[in-house]
Amino acid sequence: MEDIGEGTDLKEENDLDIAQKLHELFTESELQDDCVSFPNWGILVRPQINKLTDNTAQLSFNISSPEWDSEMFETSVGMGDSQENAINMALGSFVFGMMDGIKHMMKDKGYACGQCTCETQTNEIDAEFAGARRHWRVYESNLVVMGNRPKNTETVAYWRMIADAIKQRLGNQKICYVKIYTARIGDNVTSECRINDIMSPEISEQLAEYVKTWDIEGFGSQKQFFFLVQDENTSSPYPYTPAQIADCVKQAISLFESCETDEAYEDFVETLAQRIGDRDLALELYMFLPEMCAETAFDSIDYGEQISICCGGVQEKVYKTQLASYYPIFSALHAEFAAGRFANDLYRKYISVSSIYNVISQAKSKGTDLTKGGKIHISFGADEAYTLR
DSSP states (O other): OOOOOTTOHHHHHHHHHHHHHHHHHOTTOEEETTEEEETTTTEEEEEEEEEEOSSEEEEEEEEEOTTSSSOEEEEEEEEOSSHHHHHHHHHHHHIIIIIHHHHHHHHHTTOOOTTOOOOOOEEEEEEEETTEEEEEEEEEOOOEEEEOOOSSOOOOOHHHHHHHHHHHTOOSOSEEEEEEEEEEETTEEEEEEEETTEEOHHHHHHHHHHHTTOOOSSEEEEEEEEEEEEOTTTOOOOSOOHHHHHHHHHHHHHHHHHOOSHHHHHTHHHHHHHHHSOHHHHHHHHHHHHHHHHHHHTTTSBOOSEEEEEETTEEEEEEGGGSTTHHHHHHHHHHHHHTTOOOHHHHHHHHHTSHHHHHHHHHHHTTOOTTTTOBOOOEEEEOTTOOOO
């Protein structure tokens, strides 16, 4: 059995082979080293092999565009009686699913789709965020089915099932992508809904209730993607890229580590705002980083998908996916963890000033251990000058 490892020459050769296969499927594409470029779309696809055995293949795809807020990511798995067939199945799942939705989106923007003759599948929705109406166009991919189909259900319209819940989780992004995956074998049910690759437990549970109704023999799975593009007339572009936010996270951590007095910590927001040139982002870094450290330390607690932010006495309840900076800050923090640049003393210092740690400590003093399956809703306090973005 052959298992491809990270960083090997064999893996690099196979990555290039996957890129070549993907390029051959799209006449409008160009091969660039181990990536596939779509010049007319302004899109670059970087395929990689995560795991390869005699009869299974796990591929990952990073899709980027200068027009998007951040990269898209997909993992695709295939099985077959040979490595070649397993790779082709995984690649086909990506092409027939995620790339199909991207084609619909780009065709509607006036770009040619090569030999594609598909009709654009789109819906239009409105959503509210930060006191403003946002208009979105929604593009659907094919429904990718593997294994057996349920006997007792027709092809489900997943978008109608989740549309209202997705609308509640939209902020001011340029583009948002949603992945649905459902599967069942016997009584074992799998379901997930990911928004910009962030799992939504609540929507995933909604999907699980649907999958439990399947009458199916053996294994069956379904996967579909939805791409939401905000109208330029309602969009207010966020001024920072994930890379720029990551740099601000490093500056915030460095400043926090240097705070040795209460006075220095009280001046933290204004000092950081002067350094990075944005008070709203400085305030978010001040509010979010301690709680994110505490969430990581006490990861058995359910923190929910929403947070509350009190802005000048008015409490706003928002989903984390709505805030432009929240998950880029979270990703940058964990990149610091992974790089070994976060000392244990600093980690403990951050946790000690978090409201999560305070709530856990108070509950423990009253005989309740929240770390054993408890729930905490996180609230933040901001001043009237703060603007939700």
